[in-house]
Amino acid sequence: MFSRRNTLQIMVKARDELGGRLTDSGGVRKNLDKNEKQKLLRGYERARAILKKAGAKNIFKTGYLAAHPGGTVKIGDLVDANLKTEYDNLYVCDCSVIPEAWGLPPTLTLIGLGKRLAKHLAGESGSS
Ligand SMILES: Cc1cc2nc3c(=O)[nH]c(=O)nc-3n(C[C@H](O)[C@H](O)[C@H](O)COP(=O)(O)OP(=O)(O)OC[C@H]3O[C@@H](n4cnc5c(N)ncnc54)[C@H](O)[C@@H]3O)c2cc1C
Incomplete structure (x- = not known):
């Protein structure tokens, strides 16, 4: 290493x-x-x-080093489709809202969610 x-x-x-x-x-x-x-x-x-x-010698593996934690405030569970909690004016927008095991890098999804929420808060999305 x-x-x-x-x-x-x-x-x-x-x-x-x-x-x-x-x-x-x-x-x-x-x-x-x-x-x-x-x-x-x-x-x-x-x-x-x-x-x-590839010609490598002395191949070894490390222990488990990293994870992408999330899913603690799932959409459809603690937040709705607009990322709103049960409390007015309290929204969650990070990897904790992803409701399923990801298996893929989440950053693009999170940027998308952030932009969507920003529009929603600015009243541009047309959703309730
Ligand atoms: C080593 C590594 C490599 C990765 N590679 C990729 C990749 O290639 N592609 C990809 O899509 N994803 C990758 N990820 C995953 C990705 O970085 C995260 O899943 C993503 O950043 C999560 O976004 P988030 O907004 O939920 O949380 P974060 O990006 O962690 O943002 C949380 C923010 O909240 C702040 N914060 C924390 N506590 C407080 C507090 N009490 N008050 C105020 N602020 C606070 C933190 O400082 C931080 O800025 C990688 C992750 C790691 C660890």
Whole structure:
């Protein structure tokens, strides 16, 4: 990890299922189940085959390093289709509103949601 100039890295990502919890201090906790671990392992085997063909030696894998947490304030659950909570003038617009397991990078979706909400708040969307 500390020898980047001599290292070829492949990141393995997999779509998991919704689950986990928030801690009282705002942290995120989730244990991967057997199926999710197997998906990542399959990805690792593929990455390993690619690296081998590229001539890599000393191939190793790290532990689980990152996640894209979200889904804690789901659309259709705690916010409506306009991202409004049950309270007037209180909206949520970030990755927490995405109601399903993503499996894909979310930034474009979030920019879209932000622009849509801005229009809605400015009264331009035509929706209620
Ligand atoms: C290593 C890494 C690589 C990634 N690569 C990609 C990628 O290639 N493509 C992609 O689409 N997505 C990628 N993501 C995911 C993406 O960055 C996040 O999912 C996305 O930024 C989430 O947006 P958000 O608005 O929900 O939260 P954030 O972008 O985290 O925004 C939350 C904001 O709230 C602020 N904040 C927090 N607490 C408070 C507080 N109490 N008061 C005021 N402000 C507060 C924070 O400072 C922050 O600015 C990556 C994430 C990581 C960690």
